[in-house]
Amino acid sequence: MDFQTKVELPAGLPPVSHAEWILLMGSCFAENMGRLLAENKFRVDMNPFGILYNPLSVSTALVEILKGKVYQEKDLFLYKECWHSPMHHGLFSASSPEEVLEKINTRLSQAHRSVHELDWLMLTFGTAYVYEQKETRQVVSNCHKLPESCFNRRILSVDEIVNEYTSLITSMVARNSHLKVLFTVSPIRHIRDGMHANQLSKSTLLLAIDRLQQLFPDHVFYFPSYEIVLDELRDYRYYADDMLHPSPLAVRYLWERFSEAFFSAETKQVITAIEDITKDLSHKPFHPESEAYQRFLGQIVLKIERLNGKYPYLDFQKETELCHIAEYIGARRVGEHEATIDWLLTDSRSLSFPEETLFFALPTKRNNGARYISELYDRGVRNFVVTEEDFKRMENGEWKMENAMQQDGAQPTPNSRLSILDFSNFLIVANPLKALQKLAEAHRENFKIPVIGITGSNGKTIVKEWLHQLLSPDRCIVRSPRSYNSQIGVPLSVWQLNEEAELGIFEAGISEMGEMGALKRMIKPTIGILTNIGGAHQENFFSLQEKCMEKLTLFKDCDVVIYNGDNELISNCVAKSMLTAREIAWSCKDIERPLYISKVTKKEDHTVIAYRYLDMDNIFCIPFIDDASIENALNCLAACLYLMTPADQITERMARLEPIAMRLEVKEGKNNCILINDSYNSDLASLDIALDFLVRRSEKKGLKRTLILSDILETGQSTATLYRRVAQLIKSRGINKLIGVGAEISSCAARFEGTPERYFFPDTDALLRSGIFKTLHSEVILIKGSRVFNFDLVSEELELKVHETILEVNLGAMVANLNHYRSMLRHPETKMICMVKAAAYGAGSYEIAKTLQEHHVDYLAVAVADEGSELRKAGITSSIIIMDPELTSFKTMFDYKLEPEVYNFHLLDALIKAAEKEGITNFPIHVKLDTGMHRLGFSVDEIPLLIRRLKSQNAVIPRSVFSHFVGSDSAQFDFFTRQQIELFEKGSQELQEAFSHKILRHICNTAGIERFPGAQFDMVRLGIGLYGVSPIDNSIINNVSTLKTTILQIRDVPGEDTVGYSRMGHLTRPSRIAAIPIGYADGLNRHLGRGNAYCLVNGKKAPYVGNICMDVCMIDVTDIDCREGDKAVIFGDDLPITTLSDKLGTIPYEVLTSISNRVKRVYYQD
Secondary structure, rough: OOOOOOOOOOOOOOOOOOOOOEEEEEHHHHHHHHHHHHHHHOEEEEOOOOOOOHHHHHHHHHOOOOOOOOOOOOEEEEEEEEEOOOOHHHHHOOOOHHHHHHHHHHHHHHHHHHHHHOOOEEEEEEEOOEEEEEOOOOOOOOOOOHHHHEEEEEOOHHHHHHHHHHHHHHHHHHHOOOOOOEEEEEOOOOHOHHHHHHHHHHHHHOOOOOOHHHOOOOOOEHHHHHHHHHHHHHOHHHHHOOOOOOOEEEHHHHHHHHHHHHOOOOHHHHHHHHHHHHHOOOOOOOOOOHHHHHHHHHHHHHHHHHHHHHOOOOOOOHHHHHHHHHHOOOEEEEOOOOOOOOEEEOOOHHHHOHHHHHEEEOOOOOOOOHHHHHHHOOOOEEEEEEEEEHHHHOOOOOOOOOOOHHHHOOOOOOHHOOOOOOOOEEEEOOHHHHHHHHHHHHHHOOOOOOOOEOOOOOOHHHHHHHHHHHHHOOEEEEEEOOOOOOOEEEEEHOOOOOOEEEEEEEEEEOOOOHHHHHHHHHHHHEEEEEEOOOOHHHOOOOOHHHHHHHHHHHHHHEEEEEOOOOOOOHHHHHHHHOOOEEEEEEOOOOOOOOOEEEEEEEEEHHHHHHEOOOOEEEEEOOOOOOOHHHHHHHHHHHHHOOOOOOOOHHHHHHHHOOOOOOOOEEEEOOOOEEEEOOOOOHHHHHHHHHHHHHHHHHHOOOOOOEEEEEEEOOOOOOOHHHHHHHHHHHHOOOOOEEEEOOHHHHOOHHOOOOOEEEEEEHHHHHHHOOHHHHHHHOOOEEEEEEEOOOOOOHHHHHHHOOOOOOOEEHHHHHHHHHHHHHHOOOOOOOOOEEEEEHHHHEEEEHHHHHHHHOOOOEEEEOOOOOOOOHHHHOOOOEEEOOOOHHHHHHHHHHHHHHEEEEOOOHHHHHHHHHHHHHHOOOOEEEEEEEEOOOOOEEEEHHHHHHHHHHHHHOOEEEEEOOOOOOOOOOHHHHHHHHHHHHHHHHHHHHHHHOOOOOOOOEEOOOOHHHHEEEEEOOOEEEEHHHEEEEEOOOOOOOOOOEEEEOEEEEEEOOOOEEEEEEHHHEOOOOOOEEOOOOHHHHOOOHHHOOOOOOOOOOOEEEEEOOOOOOOOEEEEEOOOOOOOOOEEEOOOOOOOHHHHHHHHHHHOOHHHHOOOOEEEEOOOEE
16 A cells, blocks of 8 residues: 655656756755755755745845845844844854854855856745834844844735746846746745644745746746645654654655656766765775775775766865875875865964865974864864874874963863864874975976076075066966975965966075975976075085085976076086086176176166177166175076066066065054055065964054055956955955055955955055045054055055154064074973063064064063063963062052062062952962072072962962073083072972972073073073074174164264364364264163264264264264265164174173163064
8 A cells, every 4th residue: 555645746847957057045945955956066056145934035135146235234233242134044143243244245246146147046935924124114034033023924915926026037037048947835834823824825835836837937847845745755754853844854855856857867877976976985994094095085086087077067176175185195084074175274373264274283393283273173174184193182182272372362162172073174194294295296296387496595585576576567477475485385385376377486495404305396496596505504504515505406307597607606516416407507707608797887776787698688777786686686687588588578677676675564653553564565475474464463452454455466367356366365364444556456346345444546646645544543554565556655654753763673583583592492392481571672572572472482571560561451462470570569460460470588478468368369470599699589498488388378379480590601600500500400399399280490591591401491581592692602693683773964074173062073084974863862872982883874884973962973974875864773784782782891681771762663574
């Protein structure tokens, strides 16, 4: 006996194929069938507004899709601390209007782009009942739990539905004659209406659809999903627990009946093949690392490629991408989730597009990227490359959120390890860095284009950027962002290669033997350029020749190698390296060289260069006169000639070469703004890096993110494509305000709807005249523009001008110094305290502290609580030690979580009393022992009493115990230093034994780190070495601070005259005397005057003449080619600060900390 009443399927339904575009809208049937269609690789878009139930909401949504409506905040409403759209499902609701608008407009834009090309529009009606807002009479799609009293509820008539859809279908078919519309009625009964009312509702819908079929017999069709569920599936097995919604079994049955009605035999065969591939992909191997499993993966990819060959519109990218990547890098894959990988990430702080990102968890000596997996998972990343060891730690639940995350201000996430493992893909490898490099190698193999590889000690980035300026008007170029030339930077650079690329330009930098091989395999250059060979990173090479030979391995398989033929070292190494490549060795001496430089003439502000190539003579100018720029330009010339750039174009473009600033400048702006000036070039890669820098700097509390962006020129992309990508990038970085300048970006203004505030101007003059700058308050402003827009005028207008004298602080050099001392630590787990007291030795504490926090320093140390509280107010979250706590500052320390040093019982008792009064327990303190300095600290004899006092209370707890070396920088005190170490070891051990928790021990200062590595204990303190001065011999490691000013006036003074107060500047000859705006009020010591010291003007010594005044001093520039407005360097790269401290008979600390606060600090990053 047959217990089913079969529903007859309509005859003559047109087939649905994989080649067609389908839009599904409406209630649950649209979701269920849409999901199954998508799983079987049909080209579908599903519910751009979320689930909609009534016909009027569906039609209104369709009209908005057709018109490409852009939602604004006025279209939303706030209810119960959440923003909603009455037209959208609750999935679009969020706590901020910006987030809601981003979700809505992104989906609307996607649907609008394809709506006019549809083959099928599949609509499911759930109910004929609608809710109308009483105030507006508008039918809403979702009430979002507003009180029912706000609405009138009524049932639509058949005529209302028919009239609405007659108009809509007529207009859609007029534009798209092949459009087919399939209607269904949801089989779910709306029981809250009552069974009778539900029947009335469904009947209304069925009658309306029947009328529409009669009106549009060639375009409108009906599938009886309602009838099938109610008549064929009357068994309880086909319903969910509520006996209303269909069960998964019922959905599967509906899919079979749908297939029977709409799929041809060929379509069914394709579906079967897709199901086989899906089953293969979901296979969980017992031995995923085996060769057999790798072959199995290869067979899956082969099946997909065969099917794609026959049906190219089937999209298997998400299934195959990770398969391919796992194959390339030799990974064991755990997790079979679909994935699209467009972005590679090694630094969790630089995340832009989480859904398309593959994160490589790189372990380092002091950190491990796997610490950030939980945080990245919360931010939407689902694909990770990890070591076996780290994966096991996650799998076993051993992984915990450690210090590095806490220092970045992140909090432990509520996700259990199970949720991360269940919903993510893990590629498990022996070495994530090598896996990253292998992936870059495989990616590079996809591109048969010229690639320029540049190496050398100096000039790599300038040559790369100048080649981009010279060649980009004719070619679409992909190049390394900034100085991404390391083992990590190169693969990230090579990954940027895409289908539009016509030329790649990549830097390769090494610091030790054996590194170039990996870079060569990734870059695989066809054109090699060797800039020069100098002393940078020489410490890991036996000789310059050894370093040169290692660098030349980059060019082993090049078609051509370019280098300075006059450089004897390079020429000899090229000869020894037996390269098979053609050589373009340019020369100023040898006329037989392929590229002969016949004449170089330096003018006042430019250089004229004459050359002969292939027996043709030509000439060009560059707007530079220094030797390094001339050498860099000649390397660029050779590359342009090899690439057959016409000589007249070379001449024209060389004259317009722009200087490469090589830094991101941070300046103080007007109205409490911070300026980041990065206008030396403008493209997507550099914009991404600059936005990353902006985001990190905007974390200072209360500051919005503003971007001033010009047209991005000469990218090789269409305007629409370029600014769509720019808009996505800006949106992903959370920019609050965009100021666009130029015709192209202004023409694409609509693409930036996701940015809350937007202003566009045709050119820079219009921007400067607009008055908009007066409205900028408390914002971090990134200025990013092409040179032709003269954004230096914008920077000048926004910059707070208070003083012509500036202290430039090189944050990159400071990080290099940090890593220099980190490399001396015997154990990677040894923690580090960095001294940022005295305004970070004059450099400015916030920017220094911010950078150190980003590089995961364990503690920052300041002198007094006010310094610490200012850092906290500025957004610094790292642990902070107060070295000289005052009895009046306890409340500040408690409020801002500042950990005090404690050095005697009086201070300890007062601190305990204050903490107990505030109800504070276990407040961390740092116990100071006196081991010989005899300045502050408990004596070792006092430790038993100290232990008793600490154990008798619970207000404070010892976090560390430390002492100060007296003379660790000097060999003459070594015996005394070892006595200090012994005494400290005894006292600190006694303290530790009294407590069960770990008490960190530290005694090494900067000199101690280097000279007494055995005393590094649990933590070390880095002071003057961080700022570039070795306390051992006063040598400069990496110079951090440069004090410079500007010549105000130059006058000729007769030989018999004097200069300055009290006639102390005696001249012995007619002289040119320059006045510069720096004096003892700025920190320039008066003892440097009267010829005792000098500054540098254009690289030459200019002695101080006469007494140094409060605000001004005079210098002798008689023998120097200079003019008013030229820079004078007080100390810096070429004039070490130790030169001044030696003249003064003091230490560099004193010179640095003497620089007045009125001297403006400018921060930049190499």
